[in-house]
Amino acid sequence: MTIIIVVGAQWGDEGKGRVVDLLSEEVEVVARYNGGDNAGHTVTLNDQTFKLHLIPSGIIHPHTLAMLGNGVVINPLALLSEMQTLRSAGLVINEQRLRLSYAAHLITPAHRALDAAQEAARGNCSIGTTGRGIGPAYTDRAARQGLRLGDILKNDFEQRLQQHLQAANHTLQALYGAAHLDIHQAMADYLPAALALRPYIGDVGQELHNLLRSGKRLLIEGAQGCLLDLDLGSYPYVTSSCTTAAGALAGLGLGLQPAERVIGVTKAFQTRVGAGPFPTEVFGAEAERLRGSGANPWDEFGTTTGRARRVGWLDGVLLRYAVRINGLTELILTKLDILSGLETVRIATSYVENLTARHETLPLGPSNLSNVAPIYEEVPGWSEPLGALRHWQDLPQAAQHFIRRIETIAGCPVRQVSVGPERSQIIDVPNANEA
Ligand code: GDP
Ligand code: IMO
Ligand code: MG
Numbered sequence: 001m002t003i004i005i006v007v008g009a010q011w012g013d014e015g016k017g018r019v020v021d022l023l024s025e026e027v028e029v030v031a032r033y034n035g036g037d038n039a040g041h042t043v044t045l046n047d048q049t050f051k052l053h054l055i056p057s058g059i060i061h062p063h064t065l066a067m068l069g070n071g072v073v074i075n076p077l078a079l080l081s082e083m084q085t086l087r088s089a090g091l092v093i094n095e096q097r098l099r100l101s102y103a104a105h106l107i108t109p110a111h112r113a114l115d116a117a118q119e120a121a122r123g124n125c126s127i128g129t130t131g132r133g134i135g136p137a138y139t140d141r142a143a144r145q146g147l148r149l150g151d152i153l154k155n156d157f158e159q160r161l162q163q164h165l166q167a168a169n170h171t172l173q174a175l176y177g178a179a180h181l182d183i184h185q186a187m188a189d190y191l192p193a194a195l196a197l198r199p200y201i202g203d204v205g206q207e208l209h210n211l212l213r214s215g216k217r218l219l220i221e222g223a224q225g226c227l228l229d230l231d232l233g234s235y236p237y238v239t240s241s242c243t244t245a246a247g248a249l250a251g252l253g254l255g256l257q258p259a260e261r262v263i264g265v266t267k268a269f270q271t272r273v274g275a276g277p278f279p280t281e282v283f284g285a286e287a288e289r290l291r292g293s294g295a296n297p298w299d300e301f302g303t304t305t306g307r308a309r310r311v312g313w314l315d316g317v318l319l320r321y322a323v324r325i326n327g328l329t330e331l332i333l334t335k336l337d338i339l340s341g342l343e344t345v346r347i348a349t350s351y352v353e354n355l356t357a358r359h360e361t362l363p364l365g366p367s368n369l370s371n372v373a374p375i376y377e378e379v380p381g382w383s384e385p386l387g388a389l390r391h392w393q394d395l396p397q398a399a400q401h402f403i404r405r406i407e408t409i410a411g412c413p414v415r416q417v418s419v420g421p422e423r424s425q426i427i428d429v430p431n432a433n434e435a
Pocket of ligand 2: 128129130131132134135224228237275
């Protein structure tokens with residue numbers, strides 16, 4: 001029985017998709033436990049680029065089974081479109097390979113309209129959501145009034161969907177003064193899409209339990225990053241699900257059991273899409289250097305929304321926090337190649353608050369960071385491009401030193417580093433005491 005969990009150790013977009021793709025070769029089952037189509041996970045295979053939003057990235061390996069657990073929120077229109085895209089790329093997507101939990105909640109057109117109305121109402125304090133209806137869908141779940149995938153199998157689904165849309169229209173108009181939904185159109189688009197998912201719906205928790213008992217290996221793919229976790233992230237500038245590794249089993253309907261590896265994916269620098277605190281953020285030419293101009297597919301523009309990502313130096317204080325709250329056994333460091341050509345590279349090692357108090361750990365979590373300034377360690381950069389390198393000993397000394405400093409500052413070993421988006425652009429990192 002093997003469980004491997006992969007989570008984002010920052011604010012999302014760390015490169016989880018490419019890491020999951022790599023690890024999927026060695027497992028039979030891949031599963032998503034949180035979030036919805038707010039996620040955008042990129043996998044690059046030669047001249048093919050896959051952008052996955054709901055379906056676990058491991059589906060690209062033809063031998064895998066893919067599962068969406070009860071912790072996920074599913075928009076049938078988005079899921080069907082993704083299934084179609086993957087089929088067009090030559091993958092087999094059928095009810096034997098893709099299973100959806102009966103207890104996962106549905107995202108409806110009403111949730112998307114409410115997401116937009118709530119963001120507009122927040123004005124200057126908007127969160128910068130992806131507009132996919134995530135918050136309102138999880139709100140309905142917590143209020144015990146949501147529609148679940150299992151409801152699609154029941155006779156009164158059409159009627160319940162209609163009632164849900166009518167109630168949302170009332171809220172949209174009365175609370176937000178927003179345009180109301182065209183219920184007739186919404187029903188015409190959404191109902192057939194929801195019904196088309198019927199063959200895929202089952203008890204994912206039971207199926208996973210059986211697979212694990214029969215010796216199958218399970219790779220769990222987190223969406224978003226732990227700093228976007230509803231409770232432990234930079235609240236209220238967070239998403240509405242549990243994004244940490246501790247939520248993985250609960251979001252799949254599995255009981256508590258050990259995970260062999262809990263892998264945190266982190267970039268060699270820091271990025272964030274949307275609003276919220278970001279102590280190591282940089283601006284101007286320095287930011288453009290880290291972000292890229294948009295000419296390369298890996299430049300820092302959102303996979304789901306295309307928004308320019310905010311960028312900054314790697315934040316070691318937040319990385320230590322990520323190691324703690326996820327119980328990470330190891331880190332995988334991505335986008336090391338982007339730092340080539342910089343004279344020096346910075347890592348925040350602690351914060352100073354109100355110019356006086358020094359903090360090695362977050363004083364009150366990642367929400368209250370407006371009064372802190374990062375204290376940086378500056379290490380020498382390297383000029384060589386890294387994209388063609390495949391072995392630790394070929395990395396420039398300065399890059400090796402940077403990786404070793406990250407391990408020490410984070411208190412967690414770095415097991416692999418990636419030097420480009422391609423499946424093959426990965427380097428194993430030896431244990432610090434064996435190198
Ligand atoms: P995810 O949401 O965590 O799966 O990450 P995204 O796919 O949203 O964003 C990561 C971006 O970085 C994608 O465009 C990847 O193709 C790209 N990427 C991942 N690893 C590397 C790397 O080592 N080097 C470069 N240059 N790009 C990478
Ligand atoms: P992956 O899985 C980066 C951010 C949004 C916004 C906040 C809330 O690709 O790493 P939401 O639509 O979830 O209510 O938005 O969370 N956000 C992400 N940022 N990567 C993601 O997913 C994200 N999913 C949500 O930008 O700030
Ligand atoms: Mg992403």
